[in-house]
Amino acid sequence: MTQGMPKLEVCLSPALLHLYDTTDTVVVIIDVFRATSTIAAALHNGAKCVIPVASVSECIEIGHKIPNSITAGERDGKVAEGLEHGNSPSEYPGAFVEGKTLVLTTTNGTRLLHMVKNAHNIITGSFLNLDAVSDFLLQQNKNVLLGCSAWKDRFNLEDTLLAGAIASKLKDHFNVNCDSTRAANYLYERSGGHDFTSFLKDSSHYLRLSKFGLEKDLEYCTTPNLHPVVPILKGHELIVHK
Amino acid sequence: MTQGMPKLEVCLSPALLHLYDTTDTVVVIIDVFRATSTIAAALHNGAKCVIPVASVSECIEIGHKIPNSITAGERDGKVAEGLEHGNSPSEYPGAFVEGKTLVLTTTNGTRLLHMVKNAHNIITGSFLNLDAVSDFLLQQNKNVLLGCSAWKDRFNLEDTLLAGAIASKLKDHFNVNCDSTRAANYLYERSGGHDFTSFLKDSSHYLRLSKFGLEKDLEYCTTPNLHPVVPILKGHELIVHK
Numbered sequence: 001m002t003q004g005m006p007k008l009e010v011c012l013s014p015a016l017l018h019l020y021d022t023t024d025t026v027v028v029i030i031d032v033f034r035a036t037s038t039i040a041a042a043l044h045n046g047a048k049c050v051i052p053v054a055s056v057s058e059c060i061e062i063g064h065k066i067p068n069s070i071t072a073g074e075r076d077g078k079v080a081e082g083l084e085h086g087n088s089p090s091e092y093p094g095a096f097v098e099g100k101t102l103v104l105t106t107t108n109g110t111r112l113l114h115m116v117k118n119a120h121n122i123i124t125g126s127f128l129n130l131d132a133v134s135d136f137l138l139q140q141n142k143n144v145l146l147g148c149s150a151w152k153d154r155f156n157l158e159d160t161l162l163a164g165a166i167a168s169k170l171k172d173h174f175n176v177n178c179d180s181t182r183a184a185n186y187l188y189e190r191s192g193g194h195d196f197t198s199f200l201k202d203s204s205h206y207l208r209l210s211k212f213g214l215e216k217d218l219e220y221c222t223t224p225n226l227h228p229v230v231p232i233l234k235g236h237e238l239i240v241h242k
Numbered sequence: 243m244t245q246g247m248p249k250l251e252v253c254l255s256p257a258l259l260h261l262y263d264t265t266d267t268v269v270v271i272i273d274v275f276r277a278t279s280t281i282a283a284a285l286h287n288g289a290k291c292v293i294p295v296a297s298v299s300e301c302i303e304i305g306h307k308i309p310n311s312i313t314a315g316e317r318d319g320k321v322a323e324g325l326e327h328g329n330s331p332s333e334y335p336g337a338f339v340e341g342k343t344l345v346l347t348t349t350n351g352t353r354l355l356h357m358v359k360n361a362h363n364i365i366t367g368s369f370l371n372l373d374a375v376s377d378f379l380l381q382q383n384k385n386v387l388l389g390c391s392a393w394k395d396r397f398n399l400e401d402t403l404l405a406g407a408i409a410s411k412l413k414d415h416f417n418v419n420c421d422s423t424r425a426a427n428y429l430y431e432r433s434g435g436h437d438f439t440s441f442l443k444d445s446s447h448y449l450r451l452s453k454f455g456l457e458k459d460l461e462y463c464t465t466p467n468l469h470p471v472v473p474i475l476k477g478h479e480l481i482v483h484k
Contacts, residue, residue: 012397015257019396154261155254157421179399179446183429190428204421 007143008174010163010181013150014112023118026142028125028133028166031109031149032158033205034087036124036231037221038072038104039238041089044129044227046098049237052110056080059105066101073105077212080105088217089128089227101237108149113233116147122233123241127162127196127221132228134169136241144174146184157187157203158222161196164188165224196222249385250416252405252423255392256354265360268384270367270375270408273351273391274400275447276329278366278473279463280314280346281480283331286371286469288340291479294352298322301347308343315347319454322347330459331370331469343479350391355475358389364475365483369404369438369463374470376411378483386416388426399429399445400464403438406430407466438464 011020030036039050048068053059056073060082063071072085079086087106104110109124116122120142125133137144146166148159164184167176171185191199197219200206206218220226230241253262272278281292293308295301298315302324305313314327321328329348346352351366358364362384367375379386388408390401406426409418413427433441439461442448448460462468472483 012254013258015261016255016395016397019257019394152261153258154420155258155422155425157424160421160425177446177449178396179402180397182399182444183397183402183425186432187425187428190432202424204419207419 005173005175006141008167008170008176008181009178010146010148010160010167010184012148012155012160012180013153014115015153017112017115017147020145022116022145024120024142025145026121026123026137026140027116027119027145027147028123028137029109029113029147029149030125030159030162031106032126032162032221033209034089034217034221035104035106035109035149037126037128038087038089038092039124039231040126040128040227040229042092042097042102043231043238043240044229045092045094047092047102048099049239050102050104050231051237052113053103053105054110054114056082056105059083059103063103066103068099069101069103070097071103077209077214089220090217108151112147112149124231124238125162125166127224128227129229130162130165130224132230134166136230137166137170138173151205156205158200158205160184161187161191161199247415247417248383250409250412250418250423251386251420252388252390252402252409252426254390254397254402254422255395256357257395259354259357259389262387264358264387266362266384267387268363268365268379268382269358269361269387269389270365270379271351271355271389271391272367272401272404273348274368274404274463275451276331276459276463277346277348277351277391279368279370280329280331280334281366281473282368282370282469282471284334284339284344285473285480285482286471287334287336289334289344290341291481292344292346292473293479294355295345295347296352296356298324298347301325301345305345308345310341311343311345312339313345319451319456331462332459350393354389354391366473366480367404367408369466370469371471372404372407372466374472376408378472379408379412380415393447398447400442400447402426403429403433403441
C-alpha cells in the first residue's frame with residue numbers, strides 16, 4: 001500500500017453504494033450472471049451499442065424508436081413478455097447482432113449502473129473481458145470502484161469473485177485498504193484462479209439458474225477472456241472503448 | 243442442505259439487514275473489535291448485566307439512574323468525554339466488574355442490536371465465546387441470522403470471519419443457501435481456523451485500532467473461548483443465559 005497511488009475498492013451490493021464516493025472514479029459494473037457477460041459478447045460480436053434499461057416497458061418503447069434494434073430481457077429465466085430475445089450471451093453471435101443496437105433490460109446490473117453518479121467513466125466487467133477491463137483500469141490511473149450488482153441487493157459469490165480476479169491483477173498498482181477487496185481477493189485465491197465454473201457451482205445464483213436449464217450459459221459466463229472488449233458508457237449507450 | 247432444518251444466514255452489514263426476515267429468528271450480534279468481546283468478558287467476569295446504548299449522553303443518563311453502575315465507551319480510541327471507562331475487554335476483570343451494571347455505548351454493534359425486530363432471541367457473539375454461542379444455536383432449533391456490525395456500514399473482515407467460524411461449526415445442522423455464509427466460511431477456512439490474530443492483522447479495523455496502540459486488545463479479542471458465556475438480551479439488558 002503506497003500513498004499517491006490511486007485507490008481501488010469493491011462495493012459488494014447496490015445497497016452499499018452510498019458508502020463510496022464515485023466522483024471522478026472509474027466504476028466497473030459487474031453482473032456476471034448474466035447482464036455484463038451478454039454486453040461483452042454482443043459488443044465483441046459487432047453490435048453497434050447496447051442500451052441498458054430498467055424496465056420491460058422502457059425496453060419496448062426504446063426498441064420502437066431505434067431502427068435495426070433488438071429488444072431483450074428475461075424475467076424468471078424466460079424472455080420477458082413483449083421482448084424478442086433473452087439474456088444469454090450465446091444468443092448474440094456476429095451473424096445476428098452485427099451493426100444492431102441491443103436494448104437490454106436486466107434488473108440488478110442496470111439498476112446499479114443507473115445509481116452511479118459523477119463517475120469519470122462507467123464500464124462493464126465480466127469474466128469474458130477480465131483482462132481487457134483490468135488493462136483498461138491500469139491505463140486510466142484513476143480511483144476504481146468495482147461495483148457488484150448482487151441479487152436483489154444480496155451479496156453474491158460470482159460478482160465478488162470477478163471483483164477479486166480484477167483486484168488481484170491490479171493490487172500492486174493501487175492503494176487497497178478495503179476489507180471487501182481483501183475478501184474478494186481471498187475468494188479469488190480460493191477458486192484457484194482458473195476454474196471459476198466449478199467454484200461457482202455451489203452459489204445461490206448458479207443453483208437458481210441451473211433450475212432453468214442454463215448450465216451451458218453459466219459455463220460460458222465463467223470463461224475468461226472470450227470477448228476482450230471494454231464496454232464503456234457514453235450517454236445512454238454502452239459502446240466498445242477504442 | 244436438507245429441507246426441514248432451520249436456516250442459517252449471514253448479514254454482512256447493518257445496511258443489508260432489511261433483506262432478512264428476523265421474525266422468530268435467533269439473531270447473533272457480532273462486533274469483534276470490540277463491543278461484543280467486551281460484553282462477553284464483563285458478563286463472564288461477573289457483571290450483573292450490560293446495557294448497550296447508542297449515545298454518550300444516554301450512557302451518562304442511564305448510569306446516573308442505576309446504582310453500582312459503570313459508564314463506558316470510546317470515540318476514536320479514547321474514553322468518551324463524560325464516561326468513566328473504555329471499550330477494552332481487559333478493563334473488566336472480576337475484581338472490578340462483579341455485581342455491577344455496565345452501561346456501554348458503542349457505535350456499530352449497538353446500532354445493529356437496536357435495529358433487529360421481532361427476533362426470538364438476540365444474543366451477542368465474539369471469538370471469546372465462540373463455542374458457547376455455537377452450542378446455544380444448535381440447541382435452539384430456530385432460524386439463525388449472524389449479524390455483522392461492520393464499520394459504519396462497511397463490510398469488515400473480523401465480524402465476517404467470526405460468522406464463518408460459527409457457520410462452519412453449524413453447517414451440518416442448518417439449511418445454508420446464502421452466498422454471504424459461503425463467503426464467510428471460505429474466509430474461516432483461509433484463516434486456518436485457529437490463528438485469527440495473524441489473519442486479521444491486515445484488516446482495515448486492525449490497522450486503524452493498532453494506530454491507537456491497541457494491539458494487545460486486538461489479540462485478546464481474537465482468542466477463542468476465553469469467556470464461555472452466552473449474553474442474551476432481556477428487555478434492555480444483556481445477561482448471561484443460564
